[in-house]
Amino acid sequence: DADVTQTPRNRITKTGKRIMLECSQTKGHDRMYWYRQDPGLGLRLIYYSFDVKDINKGEISDGYSVSRQAQAKFSLSLESAIPNQTALYFCATSDPDRRTDTQYFGPGTRLTVL
Amino acid sequence: QQQVKQSPQSLIVQKGGISIINCAYENTAFDYFPWYQQFPGKGPALLIAIRPDVSEKKEGRFTISFNKSAKQFSLHIMDSQPGDSATYFCAASMTRGGKLIFGQGTELSVKP
Numbered sequence: 412d413a414d415v416t417q418t419p420r421n422r423i424t425k426t427g428k429r430i431m432l433e434c435s436q437t438k439g440h441d442r443m444y445w446y447r448q449d450p451g452l453g454l455r456l457i458y459y460s461f462d463v464k465d466i467n468k469g470e471i472s473d474g475y476s477v478s479r480q481a482q483a484k485f486s487l488s489l490e491s492a493i494p495n496q497t498a499l500y501f502c503a504t505s506d507p508d509r510r511t512d513t514q515y516f517g518p519g520t521r522l523t524v525l
Numbered sequence: 526q527q528q529v530k531q532s533p534q535s536l537i538v539q540k541g542g543i544s545i546i547n548c549a550y551e552n553t554a555f556d557y558f559p560w561y562q563q564f565p566g567k568g569p570a571l572l573i574a575i576r577p578d579v580s581e582k583k584e585g586r587f588t589i590s591f592n593k594s595a596k597q598f599s600l601h602i603m604d605s606q607p608g609d610s611a612t613y614f615c616a617a618s619m620t621r622g623g624k625l626i627f628g629q630g631t632e633l634s635v636k637p
Contacts, residue, residue: 415568446627451534453614454569454627469624501568512557512618514625516568 414438415517417502423523430489432520434502442507443485444514445469445477448499457500460485461507492524528552529617531628538635544602546631548615551596555617559625560589560600563612572613573600576620605635 415436424430434443445457446469456469458477466477474496478486489496499521503514531548538544550558559574575582575589575598582589588601602609615628 444624451629453531453629454625456624456626459624503568512620512625513559513571513574516570518566518568 415502415504415515417500417517417520419520420518421521423525424492425525426493428492428524430492430522432487432500432502432522434485434487434517436483436502436504436515436517438504438506438515439482440504440506440515441482442505443479444503444505445475445485445487446501446503447471447496448501448519454501457487489522489524492522494524496522497524498522528626529615529628531615531631533631534629535632536634538602538605538633540605540607540635540637542605542635544600544605544609544633544635546600546613546615546633547597548599548617548628549595549597550617550626552617552626553596554619555626556620557618558589558591558598559616559618560587561614561616561627563614563630565611569612569614602633605633607635607637609633610635 418433441462444459446454460479476488501519502517505514560572561569562572563569586603591598613631616625618625
């Protein structure tokens with residue numbers, strides 16, 4: 412969905428490096444999420460934010476941090492990357508005012524930590 | 526703790542056949558059960574969803590069957606087509622709770 416963009420789309424880095432993944436949305440949604448996808452494990456929630464002043468840990472937040480710079484921007488940081496953080500990362504948004512709880516996903520960032 | 530368990534992990538179906546993917550959940554407070562479809566290189570996208578006040582929801586060739594007492598729900602794809610080849614995720618959440626708990630995913634391959 413072009414309304415949710417992620418940069419970079421692919422990144423190869425080395426152990427110990429600091430990495431930032433960025434997410435921007437033009438959907439006007441208050442809620443934003445970061446997930447990681449691993450084969451056989453599905454999508455697991457890292458952090459979520461229900462508005463600019465609200466940040467919450469998900470089920471696998473250790474080793475990650477986030478920043479909600481504006482309603483439209485939500486960044487995920489790996490302070491010191493390690494190989495088991497190699498995964499596909501997705502940003503998503505949702506609108507709490509709609510009857511459905513549909514989440515709209517970005518195209519993903521493939522991160523490889525060597 | 527995996528609150529939503531999905532099976533099978535992979536599925537191969539012939540064109541025209543029925544694809545069936547199953548999910549089971551633990552938290553009885555869940556009241557929204559969506560299925561997401563993901564094509565290679567893309568993010569997941571909502572396919573169909575159900576709330577527990579109904580036992581079945583159909584949209585075209587896609588049907589969700591819901592069994593509240595068994596805490597299970599399943600996705601049926603009728604007349605499966607090669608274009609249905611994708612990864613499917615079930616999920617669960619509490620209404621307006623925002624957080625989706627996803628299953629492990631099923632990679633579906635429909636052979637011509």
